[in-house]
Amino acid sequence: xxxxxxxxxxxxxxxxxxxxxxxxxxxxxxxxxxxxxxxxxxxxxxxxxxxxxxxxxxxxxxxxxxxxxxxxxxxxxxxxxxxxxxxxxxxxxxxxxxxxxxxxxxxxxxxxxxxxxxxxxxxxxxxxxxxxxxxxxxxxxxxxxxxxxxxxxxxxxxxxxxxxxxxxxxxxxxxxxxxxxxxxxxxxxxxxxxxxxxxxxxxxxxxxxxxxxxxxxxxxxxxxxxxxxxxxxxxxxxxxxxxxxxxxxxxxxxxxxxxxxxxxxxxxxxxxxxxxxxxxxxxxxxxxxxxxxxxxxxxxxxxxxxxxxxxxxxxxxxxxxxxxxxxxxxx
Amino acid sequence: xxxxxxxxxxxxxxxxxxxxxxxxxxxxxxxxxxxxxxxxxxxxxxxxxxxxxxxxxxxxxxxxxxxxxxxxxxxxxxxxxxxxxxxxxxxxxxxxxxxxxxxxxxxxxxxxxxxxxxxxxxxxxxxxxxxxxxxxxxxxxxxxxxxxxxxxxxxxxxxxxxxxxxxxxxxxxxxxxxxxxxxxxxxxxxxxxxxxxxxxxxxxxxxxxxxxxxxxxxxxxxxxxxxxxxxxxxxxxxxxxxxxxxxxxxxxxxxxxxxxxxxxxxxxxxxxxxxxxxxxxxxxxxxxxxxxxxxxxxxxxxxxxxxxxxxxxxxxxxxxxxxxxxxxxxx
Numbered sequence: 314x315x316x317x318x319x320x321x322x323x324x325x326x327x328x329x330x331x332x333x334x335x336x337x338x339x340x341x342x343x344x345x346x347x348x349x350x351x352x353x354x355x356x357x358x359x360x361x362x363x364x365x366x367x368x369x370x371x372x373x374x375x376x377x378x379x380x381x382x383x384x385x386x387x388x389x390x391x392x393x394x395x396x397x398x399x400x401x402x403x404x405x406x407x408x409x410x411x412x413x414x415x416x417x418x419x420x421x422x423x424x425x426x427x428x429x430x431x432x433x434x435x436x437x438x439x440x441x442x443x444x445x446x447x448x449x450x451x452x453x454x455x456x457x458x459x460x461x462x463x464x465x466x467x468x469x470x471x472x473x474x475x476x477x478x479x480x481x482x483x484x485x486x487x488x489x490x491x492x493x494x495x496x497x498x499x500x501x502x503x504x505x506x507x508x509x510x511x512x513x514x515x516x517x518x519x520x521x522x523x524x525x526x527x528x529x530x531x532x533x534x535x536x537x538x539x540x541x542x543x544x545x546x547x548x549x550x551x552x553x554x555x556x557x558x559x560x561x562x563x564x565x566x567x568x569x570x571x572x573x574x575x576x577x578x579x580x581x582x583x584x585x586x587x588x589x590x591x592x593x594x595x596x597x598x599x600x601x602x603x604x605x606x607x608x609x610x611x612x613x614x615x616x617x618x619x620x621x622x623x624x625x626x627x628x629x630x631x632x633x634x635x636x637x638x639x640x641x642x643x644x
Numbered sequence: 645x646x647x648x649x650x651x652x653x654x655x656x657x658x659x660x661x662x663x664x665x666x667x668x669x670x671x672x673x674x675x676x677x678x679x680x681x682x683x684x685x686x687x688x689x690x691x692x693x694x695x696x697x698x699x700x701x702x703x704x705x706x707x708x709x710x711x712x713x714x715x716x717x718x719x720x721x722x723x724x725x726x727x728x729x730x731x732x733x734x735x736x737x738x739x740x741x742x743x744x745x746x747x748x749x750x751x752x753x754x755x756x757x758x759x760x761x762x763x764x765x766x767x768x769x770x771x772x773x774x775x776x777x778x779x780x781x782x783x784x785x786x787x788x789x790x791x792x793x794x795x796x797x798x799x800x801x802x803x804x805x806x807x808x809x810x811x812x813x814x815x816x817x818x819x820x821x822x823x824x825x826x827x828x829x830x831x832x833x834x835x836x837x838x839x840x841x842x843x844x845x846x847x848x849x850x851x852x853x854x855x856x857x858x859x860x861x862x863x864x865x866x867x868x869x870x871x872x873x874x875x876x877x878x879x880x881x882x883x884x885x886x887x888x889x890x891x892x893x894x895x896x897x898x899x900x901x902x903x904x905x906x907x908x909x910x911x912x913x914x915x916x917x918x919x920x921x922x923x924x925x926x927x928x929x930x931x932x933x934x935x936x937x938x939x940x941x942x943x944x945x946x947x948x949x950x951x952x953x954x955x956x957x958x959x960x961x962x963x964x965x966x967x968x969x970x971x972x973x974x975x
Contacts, residue, residue, distance in 0.1 A: 390942055448803020462900075464803050471902030472779020472795050475942050478899040485817050486892045495895065561817045564826065568809040569793075569900060571802030611721055611806050 317644070318342075318373075320366050320380045320422070321630030323429065324387040326351055326403040326456070329361055331369035332623065333380070334630035339440035341627060343372035354406040362412075363419035382642045383416055383424040384629035386432030390475045394641075396426045402492065403456075423643070425636035428470070429625055431477055433618075434461020435468055435635070436628025437576050442619035446573035450566045451618060452479060452559070454581035457492075457507075458500040462570050468635060469570075480504065484561045502558035505534040505581040512537050512551050522547040538584035555581075556589065560596035563615055571611065578618030590617060648975070649673075649706060651697050651714040651753070652961030654760065655689070657682055657734040657787070662696035663954065664704040664711070665961035670771035672958060674703035685737040693743075694750035713973045714747055714755040715960035717763030721806040725972075727757045733823065734787075754974070756967035759801070760956055762808055764949075765792020766799055766966070767959025768907050773950035777904035781897045782949060783810060783890070785912035788823075788838075789831040793901050799966060800901075811835065815892045833889035836865040836912040843868050843882050853878040869915035886912075887920065891927035894946055902942065909949030921948060 317336035322329060332344040345368045347361055362385060370377050388401035396413025416424040427435065434443075434451035443449035447466055453459035458480025462469040469477055480500040481493050488497025489511070501507050509532050516522060516532075523545045524536050540548035563575050582589060594615050620627055636642040648667035653660060663675040676699045680689055693716060701708050719732035727744025747755040758766065765774075765782035774780035778797055784790035789811025793800040800808055811831040812824050819828025820842070832838050840863050847853060847863075854876045855867050871879035894906050913920060925946050951958055967973040 446803075464800065464807075469795065469800075471900070472777075472904050472944075473902045473942055476795075476898075476900055476902035481899045482813075482896045483815055483892050486815050486889065558817065561814050565813045565896075567807075568812045569802070569807055571804045571807035573803050611804055613803075 315379065317381050318375060318379050319630035319633040320369060320383040321626040321628070321632075322362050322366060322383065322385040323432065323625035323629055324358070324362060324385065325349060325429075329365045330622070330626045331365035332626040332630065333369050333373040333375065334440075334627060336381070336634065339627070339631070341623060343369050344623060344626065345369050345372055351404050355404070355410045358404065359410065359412060359415045360419070363416060366416070366420055377420055377422060380422050381644050382633035382636060383420060383422050384432070384632035384636070385412060385416060385424060385426050386429040386625045386629040386632075387412065387426065389428045391426060391428060392474050393426055393428075393470055394474060396424070398426070423636075425632055425641055427629060427632045428461070428475070428477065430459030430480070431461040431468060431470065432628035432632060433459055433578065433624040434463060434628065435631050436620050436624040436626075437578065437618050438463045439631035439634075440620065440627050441624060442576050442616055443574055448570070448572040449574050449576065450479065450570055450572045450613075451576045451578060452562065453618070453624070454503060454505050454577060454579035456504060458504045459579070462572070464570060464572065479562065479566060482562065482565060484558055484565065499558055499562045503555040503562070503581075505579060508551060508555050508581070509534045509537060512548065515547055515551065520547050524548060534581055535583065538588055542588055552588070553592065556592040557596050559593045563593065563597045563613070567611070567613055572613050575613045575615045576618040577615070578620070578624055582617050586617065590615065646710070648712050649710050650961035650964040651700060651711045652957040652959065652963075653693050653697060653714065653716045654763065654956035654960055655693060655716065655718040656680060656760075660692055660696045661953070661957045662700035663957040663961065664700050664706065665771075665958060667712070667965065670958070670962070672954060674700050675954060675957065676700050676703055682735050686735070686741045689735065690741065690743060690746045691750070694747060697747070697751055708751055708753060711753050712975050713964035713967060714751060714753050715758065715763070715963035715967070716743055716747060716755060717758050717760040717956045717960040717963075718743065720759045722757060722759060723805050724757055724759075724801055725805060727755070729757070754967075756963055756972055758960060758963045759792070759806070759808065761790030761811070762792040762799060762801065763959035763963060764790055764909065764955040765794060765959065766962050767951050767955040767957075768909065768949050769794045770962035770965075771951065771958050772955060773907050773947055774905055779901070779903040780905050780907065781810065781901055781903045781944075782907045782909060783893065784949070784955070785834060785836050785908060785910035787835060789835045790910070793903070795901060795903065810893060810897060813893065813896060815889055815896065830889055830893045834886040834893070834912075836910060839882060839886050839912070840865045840868060843879065846878055846882065851878050855879060865912055866914065869919055873919055883919070884923065887923040888927050890924045894924065894928045894944070898942070898944055903944050906944045906946045907949040908946070909951070909955055913948050917948065921946065
């Protein structure tokens with residue numbers, strides 16, 4: 314019997330990542346990236362997804378017929394069960410797009426759809442830093458905060474398929490406005506992008522920092538991390554606050570999901586363990602909720618994710634396996 | 645074949661409730677209550693649980709042998725799988741008590757253990773205001789806030805069996821200190837007891853209210869509800885804030901669990917729909933996160949629970965069915 318092959322697609326606002334994964338050892342055989350061209354609307358973008366799948370399969374030296382299924386991670390809200398993306402805030406014009414059907418028609422292969430945060434979490438569980446535990450929560454700290462929850466080996470999509478949005482958990486009622494319409498979401502304090510935004514706002518409001526900004530250039534979380542490391546007071550304060558809110562997020566995840574492990578992924582973790590992971594762990598430990606029972610420690614360990622920018626596409630590929638188990642894809 | 649009978653026990657700090665439920669129609673056949681006598685320690689209290697089970701079975705006109713299993717809801721942290729209560733903040737002296745084993749020995753019947761918040765939620769799902777949906781979250785607003793989550797018909801205990809603690813979700817980082825050691829837990833703003841505590845603190849701090857307190861008498865949430873209804877400014881403010889935080893809690897539940905329905909139960913709901921449910925719903929709707937897709941509304945409906953003070957014991961009885969399905973109890 315030929316070995317089973319999955320294709321994974323990760324649809325972002327800027328680019329589409331695609332790859333082919335061998336089921337047996339969960340090894341990534343190819344990885345390509347194409348521009349999303351989101352301004353050209355859903356039909357065009359779905360065409361790009363189909364194209365990217367073809368490129369990834371070719372890059373792996375395979376034919377499309379060899380692929381057992383194609384998994385797609387996209388922003389939500391969406392229906393995994395129906396394969397439809399309802400709409401997404403960063404892709405203009407998307408209204409109830411039947412992504413799974415279109416990809417199946419365009420490639421001739423069965424397809425399945427997952428929220429991008431769920432796909433990245435599933436990737437870490439299936440083939441990354443969560444593959445040795447049963448229960449896992451993942452926060453992907455990028456433009457926003459993507460998230461996913463796995464309990465007893467099962468991906469928790471929520472009752473109406475759009476749960477798991479830990480980045481939009483309100484941790485500071487009445488706090489900073491979020492792009493989602495709420496206030497005080499974890500994301501507004503601790504995503505890479507919004508941390509940088511917050512820093513820029515502080516500068517605009519007259520606070521001073523050693524971070525030099527040339528003209529219209531955008532400040533990045535990397536610059537803020539460097540400045541915080543060098544002791545810049547404003548950068549340190551905002552960085553520290555991001556770590557604090559991440560720790561609060563980890564407390565809530567522990568209270569609600571009680572996983573074995575919490576993984577932090579996404580661009581922000583390039584700041585490194587000393588600057589990010591250590592303070593998050595320390596602040597988490599300060600929240601003195603751990604009722605002692607030496608036999609069964611209730612607190613998760615908090616670590617960095619390991620699949621970097623490929624978590625989403627690997628997880629989307631791995632989601633084909635879920636769809637097979639659920640009877641959504643027949644092989 | 646004789647009809648299947650379950651016994652349910654609900655262990656509270658003040659009293660133990662016990663009842664017998666007929667599996668076929670989930671009807672409560674008997675309900676008794678005995679004092680917990682918690683100061684006498686775990687052995688005594690577990691003896692009281694056994695006694696209460698006997699009383700409930702006798703009250704239903706049955707013999708203990710007729711009971712398929714006994715479900716016990718207790719405070720946590722605990723292990724459902726192992727049948728052990730690790731410790732509980734309101735029962736002195738409890739350290740890794742093998743409750744299930746002791747009850748089995750004391751009654752001759754198999755037993756199962758659930759967190760009391762989970763038991764109450766399961767009761768509403770199994771036999772109450774959540775019996776017509778697939779996914780449900782329940783907040784029981786009493787001394788603290790007990791909670792439970794059911795997704796796709798499955799009770800979500802969390803990775804290490806102590807999740808579902810929505811009352812200890814931090815909604816106001818750095819906010820009011822909670823008895824659990826954290827700050828800003830939902831419970832500190834919206835449980836019946838802590839709302840009253842908050843009101844008493846405001847009075848002590850010199851704020852004035854029409855609520856008259858005689859001597860050392862404790863103010864109750866019922867009095868505050870009455871005063872809020874009559875327009876007392878302090879009572880109205882604190883009541884309104886409780887509703888606000890409950891709405892924030894419902895937003896987070898929606899984001900994380902995305903259930904079909906959220907139920908509010910416990911003593912606080914005696915305040916009535918107009919004073920409690922209506923403002924919670926209104927404030928929830930203000931959090932404008934609902935991305936529109938007419939085909940699939942993502943927001944849950946928010947309602948009152950229906951089993952009142954019997955949710956916990958009915959749910960504990962219903963949990964016997966779960967334990968049978970899980971192979972923990974053999975019939």
